[in-house]
Every structure is written in C-alpha cells, then in structure tokens.
Amino acid sequence: MKLALTLLASAALANAHFTMQYLWVNGADQGQNTFLRVPPNNNPVTDVTSKDLTCNVNGLTGSSTGTASVPAGATLTLEWHQHAQRTGEDPISGGHKGPVLVYVAKAPSTAASFDGQGAVWTKVYQSGLLNPSSQQWATDVINTNSGKHSFTLPASLPAGEYLIRAEIIALHTASSYPGAQFYIGCAQVKITGGGSASPPKIAIPGAYKSSDPGITVNIYNNLQSYTPPGGAVWSG
Template structure:
C-alpha cells in the first residue's frame, strides 16, 4: 500500500514536469539551443513502446529542415535536457523523475535528414540505471547534478557517414503498470568523418522494447535492488 501511495503522489506532483533535449555539445563545445536536433512539438513523454514515436519522439521520423553537424569519429557528445526552453535554476528534468539514461546510434543509408530510423538499425552505446539501491540514486539524479547533461564518447570504430544519435531518458516514477514508464527521446543528426569499419549489433525501435520488459514495467518504490534497462547490452566499439 505504501509503495502504491508513493507512486500516486509522484504522479500527481510531477504530472506536468516534462522535459526535452535542447542542446548537444561536441568535444565540450555548446552547439546552441535546438541546433542539429529533431525538435518535438511539446515536452510530453512517449508511453507506447510500439509506436513509431519511440524512434525519435513525435514528428521525429524526418529531419527535413534540420542541419547535420560534421564531427570526427570518436568525439564526445553531451546531451542537455531541460523542463523549459531555457537554462534555469530548477532541476533540469525534475528531481522526481527517477530512471535510466541511454544513448543509441543509427547509420543512415544516405543523408541523416532523410533517415526515418526504422528497422533494425540502432546500436546502444551507453546505458545507466539504478546506481545505488540503498539511497535510490538513479542515472537521472546524476543528470540533474550535471545541470541536465550526460556525456558519451562515440566509438572511433564507427564507419564514416551520417548518423542519428538517439538519447533517451526513461522516467519510472509511475511505471508499476503499463503504460506508465515515460520515454523522453531526443534525436540529433551528425556526420562522422574518419572512423573505422565496425559492424555493431543492431536492434529496432520500435520493435525491441516490450511493455512487459522488467526495465519498462517496474515498481521502483518496492525496495528495488537491481534494474535492467530495455534494449539489450551496450556495444563498446
């Protein structure tokens, strides 16, 4: 009963505390608000894992009108999230949105702007979830501590070409039943120069996630000791 009440209180208090990915940084350089990003129409989450919105958020299947950033393979990419369309002193993603942070990449067959990200094209390169069960510290807490930012190094072995970078935050504060988990997704367009000849494992989004996955339907208030995020293992390159 206690865990159910906590979940209901979290849902009521945080119903409008939504957020979006608003900035990317490359090798420590801020690229500016919404540049190179497929910007969704609002800051609401995706909750249906079978929907094409799970790929690159609502209206995210096309990058028409979005510029593509040229960067060297092996670059560090920082994704930055906020509740509102500016940097403020508030928690970047709401302190009550406990959950996982993941990053995927997908190589476009031609241009990133024309790539819809459908099919088995996505490779997971980063995942962080429950960091400390005794204190209920999650990856999202670290993002808030870092003013909405998390950083990943793109594997230098990725082949040259144009890519979608897909960052994802899975908020689990009302995830005890499905649909409940909230998926916040941002996709950026980049062109990798240099690179290698790796052929990484790939999954489909939608396709790989199921509502019954323990990383999607989970009660985080019930003395949770471990967590496995959806989408399989991280590929290190």
Template structure:
C-alpha cells in the same frame, strides 16, 4: 561522421507535468546552441506506447526536413542537456520526481541523416546507465540532473551520417503499463555493430519497462540489450 540527434522520453502512465526535452548537445565541451541539430518535438509529453513509431525519435521525429547536421570526429565526447522549458532558466534540468535509466543509441543513415526515419533493425546501443546505488536509490537521471553526462562516440564506427538517439525512461509511475539532432562522424573505422529496431526491441513486459522502483529495488535491467563496446 555527421549525426542527427533524437530525444525520446519514455514512461508508463506518466503524469503530465514537469517533463523535459533534450535541448542542447556539447561536442568535446563545445555547446552547439539551443535546439541546434535537433528534431524538436511539439511538446514535452512522454511516449508511453513502446510499439509506436514515436518511440524512435519522439512525436514528429521521423522527418529531419529543415534540421541541420553537425560534423564530429569519431571518438568524440558528446554531452546531452535536458530542460523543462524552452531555454536555460537556472533550474534543474530534470524534475526530481523522474527516476530511471539514460540510454543512447546510434543508427547509420542509408544516405543522409535528414532523410532517415530510423525505422528497421538499425540501432546500436552505445551507452546505458540505470540504478547506480541501491542503498540511496540513485539513478542515472540523478546524475544527468546534477552534471549532464558524457557519451563517447565509438572510434570504430565507419564515417557517414547517423542518427543519435538519447533516451530517458521515467519509472516513477511504471508499476503498470499504459526529438532529433543530426551528427556527421568523420575519421571512423569499419566496425559492423549489432543492431536492434526501435520500436520493436522494447516490450511492455520487459522488467526495465514495467517495474516498481519504490519497493527497495536492488538491481535494474534496462531494455534494449547490452551496450556495444565499440
């Protein structure tokens, strides 16, 4: 399986500082290198319009021209690493003010991942983590901030070239509504997972998009539907 990774930071009316971008992936514990196999956005500004094609793979993320791909076996562990700056500086990967869910989607390319723009009803959610502890208000972003996070590529996915889209939805100012990496998966199965469109599946009125997280929140429903078990 060959994957192309996409990074989207979505937010509602988010402030303009201390944002971050996906800059590294690890395949089965092996660092692939800085911005390797990534469709790198021009800056770290968030996407705030859930109807924009920028939601798919961040700004300028619809083209994979000049972006390399990485081959991985189906069933591999993928770890994502976000940073505020262009290199590892020893500081936290995510600003402490960013609270929200972390989600990962995958879409099979009709031919090559490099030429696939990710448009249409093509995306399958393979990972979602949101509000982990209502008492302490611990979110998935807190875990990523401390330990990154591991996602397993379903072993039943058919072999081929894919876009892998990692998303963080920053909810710290979401009370009102206002990059990509390539992977090739080998040795997969023959599953036909359910699919959604991005943009398309997210609505401004979704409870996971417009929400006040500072009102003793006890539960959270992420947008995009359930996770496919693989």
C-alpha cells in the same frame, strides 16, 4: 488533506516534462535545438509500439534540421531541460527516476532523410540504478550536472551520417503498463574518420516490450537491481 497533498504532488510530477535541447561536441555547445529534431511539446511517449518511440513525435524526418560534423571517437554531451530555456531549477523533476540510454543508427544516405525504422540502432551508452542503498539513478546525476550527460562516440564506427538517439525513461509511474515515460531526443551528425565496425543492431520500435522488467517495474519496492531495455551496450 493528506489525499489532497498526494494528488497535488502527483499532478506536479505529471507536468514536469522535459526535452533534449542541446548537443555539445568535445565540450563545444552547438546552441539550443541546433542539429536536433525538435518535438512539438515536452510530453513523453508511453506506447512502446509507436513510431514516436524512434525520435519522438514528428521525429521521422529532419529535412529542416542541420547535421553536425563530428570526429569518430568524439565526446558528445546531451543536455535536457523542463523549459524552453536553462533555469536554476532541476532540469528534470526530482521525482522522475530512471535510466539514460543512447543509441546510434547509420543513415543509408543523409541523416536528414533517415526515418530510423527497422533494425538499425546500436546502443552505445546506458546508466541506470547507480546506488541501490540510496536509490540514486542516472537522472539524479543529470540534475547534479545541470541537465547534461556525456558519452564517447565509438571510434570504430564507419564514417557517414547518423542519428544519435538519446532516451530517458521515467519510472515513477511504471508499476503497470502503460506507465513508463519515454523522453526521446534525436540529433543528426556526420561522423568523419572512423573505422569499419559492424555493430549489433535492434529496431526501435520493435525491441522494447511492455513486459520488459526495465519498462514495467515498481521502483519503490526496495529495488536492488535494474536492467534497462534494449540489450547490452556495444563498446566498439
């Protein structure tokens, strides 16, 4: 009976997948799947070498996706859900513990035609293990906040069209590789105003390794610290 319950619980966690479904600009909801590259389903990516790690499955082009106009320095809020609509349950399964990361990449021309390949991504936000004593993770805060997390778009980013890449890494099965589940959403934006900064850049895929301690890790072993992959946050 105990084994059966364990298997049922594992199946429930495995099926509790989710996607990024809403972009908010300075507190204004842009609408479901608006300005977002929408994947074909809510399954995670598990291969850190796959191009799907960039903007999820079928996410290398956004030719049918609009591009939001946002001012440099704006507060962007990203909202995630398990289902195709907002419901009363946790937006992310309570068993999916892990960090939240956000990257930006400037398009050579339009965001819609940009595939995000090469060393073009800059990390502008991350949140991971917030309280080792209670094992509170960034995903717990997202659930408390109805699926939302916010970050500030650095005001010094040059004007132009960008991809905003948000990522939640679920670590409940990450003790061996492949095990970590990467949930990725990309938004297309056009930044107005801005500055002349030249931020550091990494490649996705490319920068993540299966051996990274933020990717292959046992979070149930009294974990006291956690370092997400992808390097440090650039504050602008």
